[in-house]
Amino acid sequence: MSAQTSEQHREQHRVPLRTGGGGLRGAVAAEWTKLFSLRSTWYFLCTAAAVMGMTAACVGAVTHDPGASAADPATLATVYGVEFIVAALAMLSVAGEYATGSITTTLQCVPDRARLLIAKSLTVGAVAFAAGIVLAVIGVVAGASAMDESTSDLAQVAGQVFGIAVHLMLMSVLTIGLAAIVRSSAGAITVLFVLLLIVPTILQSIPLDFLTNLAQFLPQAAGTQFLTGEADLYGPAAGLLLLAAWVAASLTLATVIMGRRDA
Secondary structure, three states: OOHHHHHHHHHHHOOOOOOOOOHHHHHHHHHHHHHHOOHHHHHHHHHHHHHHHHHHHHHHHOOOOOOOEOOHHHOOHHHHHHHHHHHHHHHHHHHHHHHHOOHHHHHHHOOOHHHHHHHHHHHHHHHHHHHHHHHHHHHHHHHHHHOOOOEOOHHHHHHHHHHHHHHHHHHHHHHHHHHHHHOOHHHHHHHHHHHHHHHHHHHHHOOOHHHHHHHOOOHHHHHHHHHHOOOOOOHHHHHHHHHHHHHHHHHHHHHHHHHOOOO
16 A cells, blocks of 8 residues: 555544634633632632621621611621632632743633633632622521521512622622732732722821722722612712722733733
8 A cells, every 4th residue: 555545544534633612611611620620719618608607697696786687797897808718719810820830831721811811700700709699698697697686678688698799709800800910929919908908098097088089989998889788979889880990900901911921
């Protein structure tokens, strides 16, 4: 048999390569696999559940308002207690790769920086939203059980549970952008802590109306407006939009910076 005939024979029986699975869908699948193949993911989620349950129970035990909603102990103080835990999980999905050097492999597989950040945001955001639902339910049950009396308006409770989940989702995606900019775990958590707590405190302590009003437009204040549903500043809808704008700005800046530097 000639060499040409042998080559034709191999071409006829060659199995075609599969080229599917790439693009955004493949990137999301890869991020999902990486996220849930780490034990730290489950450690963070279990810690957040424990903190939510204990904090909501403590808040419920000291709540003496007979007209309080069953979901009240699961808002604000308790959410702020777990948002940094969920943010730490989001931070590690980016900064952890820089620490181990695996970001080089990630960028070789997904060279498009925007696609990579979108895939991480969709994956971690979905996990944070689902975890937020579970955490909020744990907070409601623990808080209501510790309260002497409480109302149980199902629509109000469901709204607060959904609001907590959305809040944690947006905070986690905001953290992904910050982590991609800073590229270190300690740096990302520090920047997030300063942005959410230190800067608003400093601005509100300075006796200048301009700076005090400026603090009301930072992410934590926007999240508070969204969670409480109060309209004393700009209302929950504007608070949600403002928080989403911070998230979009964080991801946009991260995409630009990642595109201008090497891994």
